[in-house]
Structures are given as structure tokens and as C-alpha cells.
Amino acid sequence: MSTETVPAAPVTAALCIIGNEILSGRTKDKNIGFLAEELTGIGIQMAEVRVVRDDEAEIVAAVRSLSERYTYVFTSGGIGPTHDDITTACIAKAFGAKVARHPEAMRRLTAHYAHSGVEFNEARKKMAEIPVGATLIDNPVSAAPGFILGNVHVLPGVPRILQAMVAGLKPGLVGGPQVLSRTVACTVGEGTVAEGLGAIQARYPAVEIGSYPYFRPGGVFGTSLVLRGTDAVLLDAAAEEVRDLVRSFGGELIDDESAA
Amino acid sequence: MSTETVPAAPVTAALCIIGNEILSGRTKDKNIGFLAEELTGIGIQMAEVRVVRDDEAEIVAAVRSLSERYTYVFTSGGIGPTHDDITTACIAKAFGAKVARHPEAMRRLTAHYAHSGVEFNEARKKMAEIPVGATLIDNPVSAAPGFILGNVHVLPGVPRILQAMVAGLKPGLVGGPQVLSRTVACTVGEGTVAEGLGAIQARYPAVEIGSYPYFRPGGVFGTSLVLRGTDAVLLDAAAEEVRDLVRSFGGELIDDESAA
Numbered sequence: 001m002s003t004e005t006v007p008a009a010p011v012t013a014a015l016c017i018i019g020n021e022i023l024s025g026r027t028k029d030k031n032i033g034f035l036a037e038e039l040t041g042i043g044i045q046m047a048e049v050r051v052v053r054d055d056e057a058e059i060v061a062a063v064r065s066l067s068e069r070y071t072y073v074f075t076s077g078g079i080g081p082t083h084d085d086i087t088t089a090c091i092a093k094a095f096g097a098k099v100a101r102h103p104e105a106m107r108r109l110t111a112h113y114a115h116s117g118v119e120f121n122e123a124r125k126k127m128a129e130i131p132v133g134a135t136l137i138d139n140p141v142s143a144a145p146g147f148i149l150g151n152v153h154v155l156p157g158v159p160r161i162l163q164a165m166v167a168g169l170k171p172g173l174v175g176g177p178q179v180l181s182r183t184v185a186c187t188v189g190e191g192t193v194a195e196g197l198g199a200i201q202a203r204y205p206a207v208e209i210g211s212y213p214y215f216r217p218g219g220v221f222g223t224s225l226v227l228r229g230t231d232a233v234l235l236d237a238a239a240e241e242v243r244d245l246v247r248s249f250g251g252e253l254i255d256d257e258s259a260a
Numbered sequence: 261m262s263t264e265t266v267p268a269a270p271v272t273a274a275l276c277i278i279g280n281e282i283l284s285g286r287t288k289d290k291n292i293g294f295l296a297e298e299l300t301g302i303g304i305q306m307a308e309v310r311v312v313r314d315d316e317a318e319i320v321a322a323v324r325s326l327s328e329r330y331t332y333v334f335t336s337g338g339i340g341p342t343h344d345d346i347t348t349a350c351i352a353k354a355f356g357a358k359v360a361r362h363p364e365a366m367r368r369l370t371a372h373y374a375h376s377g378v379e380f381n382e383a384r385k386k387m388a389e390i391p392v393g394a395t396l397i398d399n400p401v402s403a404a405p406g407f408i409l410g411n412v413h414v415l416p417g418v419p420r421i422l423q424a425m426v427a428g429l430k431p432g433l434v435g436g437p438q439v440l441s442r443t444v445a446c447t448v449g450e451g452t453v454a455e456g457l458g459a460i461q462a463r464y465p466a467v468e469i470g471s472y473p474y475f476r477p478g479g480v481f482g483t484s485l486v487l488r489g490t491d492a493v494l495l496d497a498a499a500e501e502v503r504d505l506v507r508s509f510g511g512e513l514i515d516d517e518s519a520a
Contacts, residue, residue: 020470023306025296026441026486027472029289032311036285046283048318051292051309054470058308081451082471083458123454160475181286191341194383198343210280210314211342212287215420226286 011176012047013039014066018077018087019157020054030159031076038166043175044072054078059090067094067152072173077157079146081123087154088147092131095149102130105145112143138168177230182239184225188251189213196245197225204238206231222254271436272307273299274326278337278347279417280314290419291336298426303435304332314338319350327354327412332433337417339406341383347414348407352391355409362390365405372403398428437490442499444485448511449473456505457485464498466491482514 015035021027029051036046047070052058059078066073078087092099105128113120127144130136137146137153141161146154153169155162190197190211201209207229215221225242229235243253275295281287289311296306307330312318319338326333338347352359365388373380387404390396397406397413401421406414413429415422446453450471461469467489475481485502489495503513 017309020468020488021472021486022292023296023309024300024439024441024488025293025298025306028293032282033285033288036283038285040284046285047313049277049283049309049311053307080471080473081454083454083461084470118449118452121451121455123458124451126454127451158473158475179284181284189378191381191384191387192378194341194343194386195381198383201343208280210344211340212281213340213418215418226281228280228284 009176011044011072011174012070013044013072013074014048014050014070015046016059016062016066016073016075017049017051017157018054018059018075018090019051020084022051022077023053031157031162034159034163035074035166038170039072039173039175040179042170042173043178044173045176045179054084054086056086056090056093059087060094063091063094063152067150071151073152074155075152076155076162079127079144079154079156081126085126088129088131091149091152091154094152095131097131097133097149099129100132101125101128102134102136102145105130105136108139108143108145137165140164140168179228179230180232180235182227182235184227184239184242184246185222185254186225186246186251187222187254188246188249189221190223190225192249192251193223193225193242193245196248197242200238200241200245203241204229204234207234207238209238209242269436271304271332271434272330273304273332273334274308274310274330275306276319276322276326276333276335277309277311277417278314278319278335278350279311280344282311282337283313291417291422294419294423295334295426298430299332299433299435300439302430302433303438304433305436305439314344314346316346316350316353319347320354323351323354323412327410331411333412334415335412336415336422339387339404339414339416341386345386348389348391351407351409351412351414354412355391357391357393357409359389360392361385361388362394362396362405365390365396368403368405397425400424400428439488439490440492440495442487442495444487444499444502444506445482445514446485446506446511447482447514448506448509449481450483450485452509452511453483453485453502453505456508457502460498460501460505463501464489464494467494467498469498469502 050062052062078085130147131149134147134149141164210226212224310322312322338345390407391409394407394409401424470486472484
């Protein structure tokens with residue numbers, strides 16, 4: 001029986017974006033990049049993203065599949081008061097739960113609309129319908145709560161509101177070891193360093209090395225070599241080898257922070 | 261036997277983005293919105309997007325699943341010269357095809373590098389390895405071709421290059437009836453019009469009505485009501501009903517083009 005320390009299993013997440021408006025191109029997504037950065041920062045690795053139509057069968061299938069595979073699932077979109085907001089019903093269906101008017105959600109929405117001069121009508125009361133057994137997610141912007149059911153965290157699609165709600169959720173999310181990164185940006189084409197880079201990757205299996213060519217206005221181009229891993233010492237050693245490789249081809253190293 | 265005209269089945273597409281850099285949040289995706297708009301413009305409905313890791317099993321499974329379900333599949337990312345570029349091998353595996361050095365791809369890359377002063381080394385020759393039976397996709401920016409295998413169109417991840425390659429592909433893509441849209445933007449909250457909007461939606465099943473609240477800097481907010489469908493006459497009639505609904509609540513209509 002081995003007594004070696006087994007590295008902790010990575011904590012993973014998936015995002016399911018529910019929205020015809022993203023798929024038609026009318027609305028440009030801003031939630032993938034935001035959530036990816038936030039989760040990376042607390043040791044949760046975003047492992048998959050899906051964008052699905054406002055269609056019950058599609059949403060239920062995607063949420064079930066992602067919920068089984070990843071530690072956390074986040075959904076965005078489809079929890080408003082209109083006929084096209086079907087996310088809550090779909091999540092309930094995915095977990096075999098009933099939906100009921102949630103007293104605390106009603107209280108928050110009642111208070112919110114009492115101060116707004118806007119009628120808290122039947123359509124808006126739909127935003128207080130929550131799957132039975134779910135926990136509410138605070139919405140400090142527009143009151144209508146999200147919810148957590150199983151490992152699925154249901155959020156709205158409007159980036160400003162989603163961002164505020166994720167800020168509130170973060171202290172309750174349990175990440176694994178944080179994935180650190182080092183970027184070596186350089187003026188050498190990626191094909192030039194490819195062979196040497198592959199050799200460094202083979203020597204550092206615990207470091208994930210990605211190569212990303214970039215093109216800036218004015219014909220400036222180069223390569224960002226990105227090293228990711230949980231061990232800072234290994235990461236620094238691998239990054240130094242990558243810098244040596246770039247120098248061996250007469251390449252110029254660019255200040256990492258300014259790299260594309 | 262009915263002699264009614266059956267509407268043509270929609271022509272659908274899916275995009276599979278292959279890239280750890282999107283999932284880590286380091287690179288912000290620009291390809292979903294671009295491709296969605298381009299396809300919508302030629303009568304192809306983007307029906308699903310997935311972002312998957314640089315992992316053979318994940319890529320193969322996603323491509324197979326999407327290829328079976330949609331008319332067209334597009335992939336972006338992972339066709340460069342470095343060790344982390346595994347898309348070509350994965351697509352070949354998904355279709356049970358072999359990969360071989362493609363003479364025309366070799367010719368294009370040889371010509372490109374002859375003029376560049378950069379060595380056409382073994383790593384760069386990897387970009388000429390194409391699944392047997394695939395058709396090349398022209399790359400007017402950096403020569404390295406994409407390819408079409410079955411219904412899967414393999415493109416690079418760099419937005420500027422992907423965009424140029426899609427421009428070349430478009431004349432060969434066969435769309436269905438173009439989905440038209442009308443936007444009614446207004447100062448009324450979506451909860452206010454929700455009930456009436458649902459009633460309009462029920463009367464116009466061939467029109468898809470979406471409701472999107474928006475928030476602009478300076479506390480300006482409102483709702484964009486978006487109607488989509490292939491029949492311009494129906495669309496205009498439904499849009500007029502939506503405008504009447506907004507007016508019935510004393511709402512102000514905002515110039516559609518400026519709507520968020």
C-alpha cells in the first residue's frame with residue numbers, strides 16, 4: 001500500500017447558459033469569462049460550458065449531464081417574469097422536484113416592489129416560485145433570488161446582476177488547490193518553439209503548458225506561452241526553461257502583464 | 261393526405277470551442293457572437309455551443325454528439341503546431357479516419373513560409389496533417405488550412421483568422437429560411453408587460469418572443485422585446501401588438517437600433 005500523498009482531486013465546475021439571444025448573436029456573452037476568472041481565483045476549475053436554447057428538453061438534459069459530471073454547476077438566464085423564462089421549472093424537472101411559492105422570496109420581492117412604485121403583479125410573483133428543497137441565492141441588485149438545488153446554482157443572465165450574486169456566493173464555494181499561472185510572452189512564432197516546448201511539457205507532466213499566438217493591430221504578433229499548475233516551484237522552474245528556449249532562438253521576452 | 265405546405269426544417273449549427281484558455285478565463289471568447297451573427301444572417305440557426313477542455317475524450321465525445329444532432333458543426337481552436345494542438349487528431353478519431361500529410365496543404369504552407377523568412381520545420385508541417393477524406397478550408401491570413409470532415413468544419417481559435425476563414429466558407433453553406441427579427445425596446449419593466457406578452461406569444465406560435473431587461477450606466481433601464489421568425493408579415497403584426505401593449509401601460513418606445 002502506497003503512503004505517497006495523493007494530490008487532491010480537482011474541484012470542477014460547468015456553466016450552462018440558457019438563452020436564445022446568445023445563440024442568435026443578438027446578445028454577446030459576458031458571463032463565461034467573468035465566471036471562469038472568479039472560479040479560477042478560488043481553486044475551482046471551469047471544465048465545460050454549454051449554451052442551450054430556451055427549450056425544456058435541452059435544458060433538462062444539459063443540466064442533468066453537467067450535474068453528474070462536475071462538482072458545481074452554474075446556470076445563467078431564464079429566471080425572470082416572462083413566458084420565455086423557463087429555467088426554474090426545468091431545473092426542478094431535472095431533479096424531480098416540485099416548484100412552490102417560497103415565503104422568503106415573496107418577502108424580499110414584496111419589500112423590493114413596495115419601494116419601487118412598480119406593481120408586484122402575478123407575473124412578478126413567478127420570480128418567487130422556487131423548487132422545493134432549494135436554498136435561495138441573494139440578489140442585492142433587483143431582489144429576485146436565484147437558488148441552489150443539489151449542486152446546481154441558478155443565476156440570472158444579466159451580467160451586472162449575475163456578478164453581484166456570484167460575489168455573494170463565493171464565500172460558500174469550496175475550492176481545491178489554486179491553479180497558478182505564469183505567462184511567457186515572446187516575439188517568436190509558436191512553430192519555432194513547438195518542439196522544445198513539447199519536450200518541456202513531457203518533463204513537467206504536472207504543469208499544463210498552452211501556446212497561444214496573438215495578433216495586435218499594426219501587424220505586431222507573437223506567442224503567449226502559458227504555464228498552469230498548483231505547484232509554484234515546479235511552475236517557476238518550467239517557466240525558466242521556457243524562457244531559455246525562447247532566448248535560444250534569439251526571441252525577445254515581452255513583459256508578461258502586457259501580453260495578449 | 262395533406263396538401264398543405266410543410267415549412268422547411270430549420271438548418272441548424274453548433275459551435276464547439278476547444279480551449280483551456282477560455283475555460284480558465286485568460287482569453288475572453290469572441291467567436292460565439294461572431295459566428296452566431298454570421299450564421300443567423302444566412303438562415304442557419306445556431307442551436308448549441310460547447311466549450312470543452314484540450315482533452316481527447318472530451319473533444320471526441322462533444323464533436324460526435326453535436327455532429328449527429330445538427331446540420332453543421334464548427335470547431336474553433338487547437339489546430340496549430342504545438343503539443344497542445346490536438347483537434348485534428350480528435351476529429352479524425354471521432355469519424356474513424358486516418359490523418360495524413362495533405363499535398364495541397366503542404367504546398368500552401370511551403371509557399372507561405374518561403375516568403376516569411378521563418379523555417380518550415382517539422383512542427384509547422386504538423387499543420388499540413390489532415391484527416392483523409394477531408395476538404396481544406398482556405399486560410400487567407402496565415403495559410404494553415406482548416407478542413408471539413410463530414411458536417412464538421414474545423415477552424416482555428418484566433419478570432420481574426422477564424423473570421424477570414426468563415427467569410428470564405430459562407431458561400432458554400434446552405435441555409436434555410438432566414439430568421440428575421442424585430443426589436444421593441446421600451447421603458448417599461450418586463451414584469452409589467454409579462455402577462456400581455458404571454459398572450460401575444462400564444463396567438464403567434466410561429467413567432468418567438470424574447471424579453472430581455474437591460475441596464476445602462478447612469479441607472480437607465482428598460483426592456484428589449486425581441487420577436488423572431490421567418491414570416492415578415494406575421495412578425496410585423498406581432499410587433500405592432502407588442503408596441504400597443506407597451507403603450508397601454510404608458511411606456512415609452514425607444515428607437516429600436518439604439519436598444520441594448
